[in-house]
Amino acid sequence: MRYWLMKSEPTDVSVDDLAALPNQTVAWYGIRNYQARNFMRDQMKVGDKVFFYHSSCAEPGIAGIASVSKLAYPDATQFDPKNKYFDPKATPENPRWFNVDVKLAKKTRLISIKELREHPQLAHMRILQRGNRLSITPVDPKEWEFIMGLI
DNA sequence: GCCAACGTTGGC
């Protein structure tokens, strides 16, 4: 089993939004970065654990714990011309973008990026590196355990 | 297949 951190903009889907969804599950649609896609398509398995992270907001940070609840499948938004994630080069026969489903396990207190930066044990986390833009990143098991200890 | 230009991300 692997551990991940997945960014969501709370104005799009916040941890409270996720908690209110049927089965507390959301399709992680709209990923248009190959590295992030490959993580979902090639590596994520049902049961993998996920830190649900709020980004591009007043208080960026980890807001919940979730898990992968469905293996990657073609992202429906790529086929819809009216959708902002429409990709004219994608076809149902040859889809380009995939997403998994993510199910909330529990909302946590907000562990801000500022707090994460205070711990030397977490200094190598991808999310904390300068210039990091990847919205889905693997989390080291030791980092996962450490952060679980903060919650 | 190089690389300049451009667009996007996301913390601050």
Next chain:
DNA sequence: GCCAACGTTGGC
């Protein structure tokens, strides 16, 4: 709103 970082695009 700024801007550094980095991914993508497209002309050559």
